[in-house]
Amino acid sequence: xxxxxxxxxxxxxxxxxxxxxxxxxxxxxxxxxxxxxxxxxxxxxxxxxxxxxxxxxxxxxxxxxxxxxxxxxxxxxxxxxxxxxxxxxxxxxxxxxxxxxxxxxxxxxxxxxxxxxxxxxxxxxxxxxxxxxxxxxxxxxxxxxxxxxxxxxxxxxxxxxxxxxxxxxxxxxxxxxxxxxxxxxxxxxxxxxxxxxxxxxxxx
Amino acid sequence: xxxxxxxxxxxxxxxxxxxxxxxxxxxxxxxxxxxxxxxxxxxxxxxxxxxxxxxxxxxxxxxxxxxxxxxxxxxxxxxxxxxxxxxxxxxxxxxxxxxxxxxxxxxxxxxxxxxxxxxxxxxxxxxxxxxxxxxxxxxxxxxxxxxxxxxxxxxxxxxxxxxxxxxxxxxxxxxxxxxxxxxxxxxxxxxxxxxxxxxxxxxxxxxxxxxxxxxxxxxxxxxxxxxxxxxxxxxxxxxxxxxxxxxxxxxxxxxxxxxxxxxxxxxxxxxxxxxxxxxxxxxxxxx
Numbered sequence: 001x002x003x004x005x006x007x008x009x010x011x012x013x014x015x016x017x018x019x020x021x022x023x024x025x026x027x028x029x030x031x032x033x034x035x036x037x038x039x040x041x042x043x044x045x046x047x048x049x050x051x052x053x054x055x056x057x058x059x060x061x062x063x064x065x066x067x068x069x070x071x072x073x074x075x076x077x078x079x080x081x082x083x084x085x086x087x088x089x090x091x092x093x094x095x096x097x098x099x100x101x102x103x104x105x106x107x108x109x110x111x112x113x114x115x116x117x118x119x120x121x122x123x124x125x126x127x128x129x130x131x132x133x134x135x136x137x138x139x140x141x142x143x144x145x146x147x148x149x150x151x152x153x154x155x156x157x158x159x160x161x162x163x164x165x166x167x168x169x170x171x172x173x174x175x176x177x178x179x180x181x182x183x184x185x186x187x188x189x190x191x192x193x194x195x196x197x198x199x200x201x202x203x204x
Numbered sequence: 205x206x207x208x209x210x211x212x213x214x215x216x217x218x219x220x221x222x223x224x225x226x227x228x229x230x231x232x233x234x235x236x237x238x239x240x241x242x243x244x245x246x247x248x249x250x251x252x253x254x255x256x257x258x259x260x261x262x263x264x265x266x267x268x269x270x271x272x273x274x275x276x277x278x279x280x281x282x283x284x285x286x287x288x289x290x291x292x293x294x295x296x297x298x299x300x301x302x303x304x305x306x307x308x309x310x311x312x313x314x315x316x317x318x319x320x321x322x323x324x325x326x327x328x329x330x331x332x333x334x335x336x337x338x339x340x341x342x343x344x345x346x347x348x349x350x351x352x353x354x355x356x357x358x359x360x361x362x363x364x365x366x367x368x369x370x371x372x373x374x375x376x377x378x379x380x381x382x383x384x385x386x387x388x389x390x391x392x393x394x395x396x397x398x399x400x401x402x403x404x405x406x407x408x409x410x411x412x413x414x415x416x417x418x419x420x421x422x423x424x425x426x427x428x429x430x431x432x433x434x435x436x437x438x439x440x441x442x443x444x445x446x447x448x449x450x451x452x453x454x455x456x457x458x459x460x461x462x463x464x465x466x467x468x469x470x471x472x473x474x475x476x477x478x479x480x481x482x483x484x485x486x487x488x489x490x491x
Contacts, residue, residue: 030264038260133257155254176212181470183247
């Protein structure tokens with residue numbers, strides 16, 4: 001990952017039409033933005049699509065970025081906007097692929113979000129089948145989008161509350177509050193699915 | 205929640221973003237409040253678990269950047285599609301002319317004909333071949349010798365011709381005799397046929413019309429059955445579609461309601477806390 005000063009220099013060059021500099025920025029940030037999108041949708045294809053859109057939009061608008069230091073936050077802002085747009089378009093009809101037992105690799109099996117609300121869905125059985133990450137992914141997919149975005153930005157992207165607040169154009173306290181309610185909602189969902197501390201190991 | 209320690213401060217402490225003074229205050233608060241401490245502990249555990257979701261390795265694909273949209277000023281003019289097309293057409297014309305020059309192409313149109321030549325400097329002949337029929341090869345032979353040839357051919361074939369004529373005459377007489385012999389029975393047969401033909405034809409026509417009628421009615425029946433089956437299948441498909449749609453809608457509504465319920469519960473919690481804090485602030489001011 002590039003440090004701040006290098007990033008600023010590259011952003012400056014890219015804003016002046018240097019495509020080589022922009023390519024370096026893409027190389028440095030592609031994985032992060034992809035993973036942000038992936039944790040938001042838990043869908044490889046959608047994450048790839050959103051990441052592509054994010055960088056294409058960034059390339060188009062990088063000249064408008066006044067504060068070069070804010071590049072990373074600005075990039076996340078674009079990504080979040082595309083995620084929201086996608087949510088608006090397809091809403092909750094999206095199907096979330098789950099992780100395979102081997103971990104990390106996406107298997108072809110998929111679970112409809114709506115099926116969680118059916119009585120037929122048995123979280124205990126599902127837990128036996130899937131790995132912990134699969135369960136957490138499904139739980140994460142169920143919390144409100146605003147809270148999920150903050151949670152991903154903080155937990156996986158390691159952004160400071162100040163950066164999150166700037167990216168989402170909210171106050172730092174709102175970001176913290178959303179994270180608090182996000183964690184609380186996540187815990188509640190896991191409790192509802194009868195996944196206790198010992199099983200998920202979140203108490204240790 | 206204690207007015208001096210709120211959930212934002214606890215979250216900041218959880219993520220190591222609180223000041224030293226704030227951290228001490230939160231720690232003291234958590235020691236005093238076991239419920240908050242349990243929640244904090246659960247959050248810490250949850251964070252550990254969340255970190256078990258791995259980052260996905262991804263290969264960066266080629267991103268097609270749209271340079272055209274970013275260009276401005278003179279660059280944009282050169283990058284405009286119209287100019288690019290015009291330049292392409294001009295290039296093709298230049299290339300064509302260059303090739304023509306190299307191969308010495310010479311094209312001329314006139315007198316309702318198009319002439320093409322590939323050798324520079326060589327004048328195109330002004331006379332052009334106009335459309336005409338195939339050329340006739342004239343074989344000029346002497347008239348006397350032709351007559352002599354005809355006479356010798358006739359002489360050579362004369363006996364053969366004589367024999368053929370005789371054979372033809374004998375065959376003709378044989379055919380006449382046979383005709384006479386056959387005349388009587390043929391006349392009898394033809395008389396009978398003219399009597400029976402109208403009756404048979406009438407019966408045949410009646411039979412054909414009956415068969416046609418039967419076939420037509422069968423066709424109608426079959427088509428009616430097919431239509432009925434098609435309409436039935438249409439109805440069943442439509443009812444199945446309606447039922448599926450209804451189920452999907454119900455699931456959607458249920459999902460939305462649950463999410464709404466969850467969100468409103470969270471909002472209620474937040475509101476309650478704000479009200480509690482307000483009341484506490486008012487109370488603190490009163491005392």
